[in-house]
Amino acid sequence: MSAREAILARVRAATAGTQVPPAPEVIPRAAGTLTEDPLLRFRRLAETSGSTLDAAASPAAAPGRVAAYLKEAGLPQTAVVWPALAALPWAAAGIAAAARAPRATDAIGITAACCGIAETGTLLLLSGGDSPGATSLVPETHIALLPRACIVCDLEAAFARVRAEHGALPRALAFISGPSRTADIEQTIVIGAHGPRRVHIILIG
């Protein structure tokens, strides 16, 4: 008998005749999730988790805001951007943008979130041909564009949105809440473990 058959046979024997308990009637959400204004809550909790926020009137206005952020943070005006964002006027804003997958040396990565989740102030990024997962991960600074209209209440709404728009799940769903961190040494929180040190969100619209 294969390992698969052996394991399943044992599991079947153990579960035979077991009553399946009913599904929970309600899954509680964090207090305020369904009553607070989603945009205000998203902003508040994204800041709590260590992200910074800005706004731009339209996608075309985003590169200007990115340039202003980089200048203020004392960072170079050179970034690797998702190929999906290649058409935005980066050069006009003074940003040398490379639309490709990131390399180990890239310092700034620019992506676009599929949605923002108000419950926890979380970004959802989807992997794809023109949206490499590494862009939000390898560079020290991650800048994410997020259309205001794409802020949803909770995780359930985010899953529903992905399924409605894509059918099957993309290979990687990355739910990102602030810069990477560790508390492994003496339970002291340090920002910037293996992932980005800075997460900057630009709300569009």
Next chain:
Amino acid sequence: MEVISDKFRAAAAESLANTQLQRALARIPERFVAARARAAAEFGEFEPLRAAGAAIRERTLARLDVLLERFEAEAVRRGASVHWAVDAAEANRIVLDIARGHGVRRIVKSKSMVTEECALNDALEAAGLEVLETDLGEYILQLARERPSHIIAPVIHKNREEVTELFSARHRRPRSTDIAALCQEAREILRPQFFAADMGISGANFLVAETGSVALFTNEGNGRLVTTLPRVHVAIAGIEKVVETLGELAALARLLPRSATGQAISNYFTLLTGVRGATESDGPEAFHIVLLDNGRSRLLGSELRPILRCIRCGACLNHCPVYQTVGGHAYGWVYPGPMGAVWTPALVGLERARELPEAATFCGQCQVACPVMIPLPDLLRRLRTRTTAEHLRPARERLALNLWGYAARHPRLYALLTAFAARVLYRLGGRRGWVRRLPLAAGWTATRDFPAGEGHTAREVLRRERSG
């Protein structure tokens, strides 16, 4: 991994004498217990959420065969390969075969307790492969050649000076005892390794049956690097980790980080489904998922079944007065604390870990903190009963229990003995009425005094009152 759980008493005594360890453990109440309490209060309906979590996990266990088959079918449909391992040795063999099949030399790992359970690193290294732990805590342990002492904070037992020693011996860089500088140093040393690796190994916090996905919760980002950059990804999961739907996953995603670290959500929650698409520039070309039994299917039909709900958050460790006092290494295997005192005897055999279920005060805090409401004190009590029933206690303890059992079944003898004992205690209490030292139990009274009583048993008092 070698099981040394039968040395619990001696190891616990060493832990108590280790002042450095005691200072480290003293951080637990604020960093973990209070953080969880704040997160639960902020959430609001945390108790109904725990009830929902328990129901979801029970629903999984009741249909585990169906959900595993569905998970396998969906994962395979998306291009992943699913492997089944009866025990740790088979899991290690499977991972080794995968590595050989893909011509792998270098492996990066993110933190996974189930690979500790399998001692996977030893197996891979013995076969000549390079394996690098990339979670900061696990990396430190790999340098120190130690095992984790906590399931989510693996180096909780070490201080920064020890990390400095390990890093300066290995990295040959300027010494620093600054925690942020140590983290930066590890980041710089490990970063090129993610790009150089052929294969990434991760665990799985959950498996989602309806989509064939692996869910990971991490903070450092190494989990994402390990599952994004190398061309092969192997995820290893215990068979109990499956849930049916994304909706169930959403509920558990609210419970796990709040119970573990007091975070509303981990920095990175990743849902991985299938292999790199034709147009994608990153993500693994091959995705292998290893489903490990290693004794879990046997538990499913046993009285210990509720432990299979466990989502490995570590809350029961953090809330346990025994864990808080002796730390994780004393438990002698992979899983410490109350959950470890059930998992260890359940997976390696009660005869090799019989002292662990005794290492509980039955204060019940573990059950109160458990996000999926596992009745841990009850499971520990059942293990204690089995320890007695299977004659696993030492001769002296067996004799004492047998004598007590005999007396308890003979009321007159019992009355005589307790009346005698009550008088002895009264005498020992002296003028102040406190017993400071008890013959035959000097160890127990070494750190305790107790009131001596009035020299009569309850029965005697009752009889006197009735007749008077």
